[in-house]
Amino acid sequence: MxxxxxxxxxxxxxxxxxxxxxxxxxxxxxxxxxxxxxxxxxCRRRFVGGVKRSFQNAETKWVLDSGSSYHITGNKCWLKRISEIDGDKQLQFSVASGTTFCPTHEGDIRTNEIKLSGVYFTEGCSMNIISAGMLESQGLQIDFGDGSFTVRNPESSALVGEGYLDTQEMRYVVNYLNFKKKYISEAGSAEEIAEASTIIAPEAxxxxxxxxxxxxxxxxxxxxxxxxxxxxxxxxxxxxxxxxxxxxxxxxxxxxxxxxxxxxxxxxxxxxxxxxxxxxxxxxxxxxxxxxxxxxxxxxxxxxxxxxxx
Missing domain, CATH: 2.40.70 (Cathepsin D, subunit A; domain 1)
Structure with missing residues (x-):
């Protein structure tokens, strides 16, 4: 090498x-x-049935994605303290194809394995995505290698989360993650940052x-x-x-x-x-x-x- x-x-x-x-x-x-x-x-996964059944049969994996700007899910059943996003603070993001989507709700995840704030619900998303870029921007250190990943507090070296590389689907699957801090920086509040990240309509x-x-x-x-x-x-x-x-x-x-x-x-x-x-x-x-x-x-x-x- x-x-x-x-x-x-x-x-x-x-x-x-x-x-x-x-x-x-x-x-x-x-x-x-x-x-x-x-x-x-x-790789795509589709939810089946109504809300209760989709919760039981939906893809339960969460993947760590450095190509995603936000934490995203297509299943509201994951979210606690869910709230609708105000129209004047509407976010937009794009996928690899360049198509843009708008999340409609925001909430927190509180399961035995994952505790995370600031997760967006976007209808039609078939995956549960944790943004590595968002975690890194909040001061965490993320290391990939040897078929796994770790998320640490770089100051104390405390382990915040970890997971493994699924070599069949070629994704990093989260085993656990415990980080409830919202994205807040010197630029302002989380809401102000979200508003600043809104995508303006493309130029002619x-x-x-x-x-x-x-x-x-x-x-x-x-x-x-x-x-x-x-x-x-x-x-x-x-x-x-x-x-x-x-x-x-x-x-x-x-x-x-x-x-x-x-x-x-x-x-x-x-x-x-x-x-x-x-x-x-x-x-x-x-x-x-x-x-x-x-x-x-x-x-x-x-x-x-x-x-x-x-």
Missing amino acids: PNNVLHTQRKAPLLIGMELLIKNLVLHEDEPQYETEGDATF STQRNVKKRKREATESWIVDSGNAHHLTSTLDDMMKLHSVDKSNISLGTPFGQKIEIRREGNKRSSTIRLNRVWYSLDISHNLISVPQLDIEGYKVRLLSGVCTVW
């Missing part, structure tokens, strides 16, 4: 509230010698704006622990391109949008060197898969607005 160390800082968002964007990554000087387990990114699609968005998407890579495979929306600096067997690939977002994979290749730019990257026109962000890095023996740390890979 190359002895690479990557540092990247959280920057201003593209479409969603908090993203850890890669500045430089050089990995895989040689072809990888592994076979990935599982072939699905954002002038030729200049279209080029600007394409350039931003091309230059930015998001470190995503909720994504099963490296994905890109551009063929720039891609080498050794070849077709993929689509019969073995089933990709989609937590809200049901399908993602079609067109080709696979190796990324070779001045800042990113990465093998086995899938190319799709159905995504709006370039994504680096933390599970894939983990499988190859790399470790990833999120702390104080900085992501380190070694």
Whole structure:
């Protein structure tokens, strides 16, 4: 394995509230010698029946996702002290496809395994998602590696949560998490921050704006622990391109949008060197898969607005 160390800082968002964007990554000087387990990114689960039955039969796993700006669930039964979000403070967020969604309610989780505040209910979401970026922004340290993850208080080293990498679905499943603090920073209250994160309607699609968005998407890579495979929306600096067997690939977002994979290749730019990257026109962000890095023996740390890979 190359002895690479990557540092990247959280920057201003593209479409969603908090993203850890890669500045430089050089990995895989040689072809990888592994076979990935599982072939699905954002594997979908659907709730069945009414509220009571859906609570009993819904996917009970919570996943830790560094590509998500907020804690999100599609099942209200998880939430305590639930309240409706005021219309003038309505949030918006986007998924990998670029489609935006608006949560309608906010509440807390209080189970034996998970205690967490500031969780949003968004109808149609088929997954239970804990935002690694949100936890990191609240002063916690998150480490991925060796098929697991830990969440700690960096000052005391106290363990706040932990979980494991499900190699069939390529997600980090939360075993337990106990962190009830709401997101409050020097910028103001949680409500003020939420209001500031609201997405403004897109600019008119002038030729200049279209080029600007394409350039931003091309230059930015998001470190995503909720994504099963490296994905890109551009063929720039891609080498050794070849077709993929689509019969073995089933990709989609937590809200049901399908993602079609067109080709696979190796990324070779001045800042990113990465093998086995899938190319799709159905995504709006370039994504680096933390599970894939983990499988190859790399470790990833999120702390104080900085992501380190070694």
